[in-house]
Amino acid sequence: MQNSFLSxxxxxxxxxxxxxxxFRKNLIAAFVAIVCLFLAVYVGLKIYTKHDESIAxxxxxxxxxxxxxxxxxxxxxxYQIDSVYQMDAKPGLVIEQDxxxxxxxxxxxxxxxxxxxxxxxxxxxxxxxxxxxxxATAILKNHNLKIGDTTYVADIxxxxxxDAQFAGQSIRNGRMIPKGSRIDLxxxxxxxxxxxxxxxxxxxxxxxxxxxLSGAGLGLGTVTYDPNVTDTTTAVISVQSPGVEKGLxxxxxxxxxxxxxxxxxxTSGSSGGTTTPKPQVNPTQSTPPAAKPVAxxxxxxxxxxxxxxxxxxxxxxxxxGQKKENKANSLGF
Numbered sequence: 001m002q003n004s005f006l007s008x009x010x011x012x013x014x015x016x017x018x019x020x021x022x023f024r025k026n027l028i029a030a031f032v033a034i035v036c037l038f039l040a041v042y043v044g045l046k047i048y049t050k051h052d053e054s055i056a057x058x059x060x061x062x063x064x065x066x067x068x069x070x071x072x073x074x075x076x077x078x079y080q081i082d083s084v085y086q087m088d089a090k091p092g093l094v095i096e097q098d099x100x101x102x103x104x105x106x107x108x109x110x111x112x113x114x115x116x117x118x119x120x121x122x123x124x125x126x127x128x129x130x131x132x133x134x135x136a137t138a139i140l141k142n143h144n145l146k147i148g149d150t151t152y153v154a155d156i157x158x159x160x161x162x163d164a165q166f167a168g169q170s171i172r173n174g175r176m177i178p179k180g181s182r183i184d185l186x187x188x189x190x191x192x193x194x195x196x197x198x199x200x201x202x203x204x205x206x207x208x209x210x211x212x213l214s215g216a217g218l219g220l221g222t223v224t225y226d227p228n229v230t231d232t233t234t235a236v237i238s239v240q241s242p243g244v245e246k247g248l249x250x251x252x253x254x255x256x257x258x259x260x261x262x263x264x265x266x267t268s269g270s271s272g273g274t275t276t277p278k279p280q281v282n283p284t285q286s287t288p289p290a291a292k293p294v295a296x297x298x299x300x301x302x303x304x305x306x307x308x309x310x311x312x313x314x315x316x317x318x319x320x321g322q323k324k325e326n327k328a329n330s331l332g333f
Contacts, residue, residue, distance in 0.1 A: 054104035057111060060097040065115050068094045076107040083117035085179060091118035120178035125166075127173045133159045133187060140183060148182035156252065158190025195248040201237045201255065203263035209237055213255060221254030228261055235259035 017023055058075055060068040065081070072079045089095070096114035099105060123143050128136040137147060155162060163186035164171050171177070199216050201209045210220055221241075229235045238260035242249060 053106060055107055055109075057097070057099050057101055057103045057105055059101040060094050060111065060113060061101065063094050064090075065092045065094060065113070068097075068113060072111055077105070078108060078110040079113055080110055081113050081115060083115050085117050085120050088180075089116045091116050120180055122176040123179050125164075125171055125173060125175045125177055125183075128161050128164055128185075129173075131161050133161065133185070136161045136164075136185065144179040145177075146180060146182045148184040150185045150187055152187050152189040154250075155188030156190065156250070157188040160188045162186045162188055196251055198242060198244055198246055198249050198255070200244045201240045201257060203236050205234075205236055206232070206257075206259060209257060217251045218249070219252065219254040221256040224256070224258040226258065226260040229259060232259070235261060236263050238262075238264045 055075055055077065057077070058071045060071060063071070069079060084095075086095075093116045094113050095116060096112075098112040105111075123145070125145075126139050126143050128139050131139065133150075140147060153162065165184040165186070166175075166177055166181060168184075171183070196217050199212045199218075201212060204212065206223065213220055225232065225235065226238070236259065237257045239258035241256045
């Protein structure tokens with residue numbers, strides 16, 4: 001009962017205050033203050049935000065950073081620069097702008113630019129030694145590196161990376177180099193580091209040919225038999241590939257051979273040529289050996305032949321005839 005009485009008393013007093021002129025004045029003053037505050041905020045924001053004032057963003061993309069900065073300063077705009085690296089792009093070139101060209105902004109607005117950095121970031125050089133050329137190409141591409149010149153040297157491994165060079169110097173694994181750098185490769189040509197002379201196998205049996213090839217650091221390749229060969233132990237090499245005329249071959253190369261019953265005629269002709277030139281060069285010496293058997297074996301014929309000349313011409317050359325008869329008789333008896 002007491003609480004309800006107090007509440008009724010308070011409510012009656014509030015109603016009486018609302019009906020007084022003081023309340024009305026305070027209410028009007030508060031309303032005016034709110035309106036003034038709203039107008040002040042509205043005008044202030046309009047001034048601060050530069051309402052109805054805008055500037056079209058100029059074209060910056062595609063310009064060099066120096067020209068882009070000059071254009072933004074002339075338009076009364078601020079700028080903020082970020083950079084990325086591209087191997088095939090011109091350093092300092094603006095590749096992105098935000099906002100885009102033609103967008104209306106307030107003066108002093110910050111325009112965000114993305115340019116190509118003039119200094120390439122560095123990457124760690126990967127391990128490509130003892131890799132094939134295809135593998136090395138893929139690894140370098142993944143590390144944003146390029147292949148420069150390729151040089152081949154004598155080595156038994158073909159298209160294997162023996163050395164990698166940067167700026168003319170060998171480069172070690174893990175060295176930091178700029179992205180987009182060109183790496184020169186030294187590759188093996190598959191011909192071997194050393195070359196040996198091809199031995200002549202023509203006319204040799206297979207076991208001797210193997211021994212000769214082993215001594216020269218070569219190997220035996222394909223062995224082909226002539227259809228006429230029935231006994232392989234008596235067959236000799238008639239054809240070899242590569243032949244002696246090639247001169248040199250790489251160490252460890254294989255020689256293909258063909259076996260026949262006899263050595264080819266060019267080989268026999270060449271071996272006979274070492275003996276036949278002797279009678280051809282000295283044809284006069286072939287007759288004196290024929291005179292020796294005439295003097296030693298058919299002694300009777302020599303007597304008859306030596307007796308007939310003196311009968312015909314005893315006065316022509318007796319001294320010479322007598323010498324011949326004496327020699328013949330001495331040899332015959």
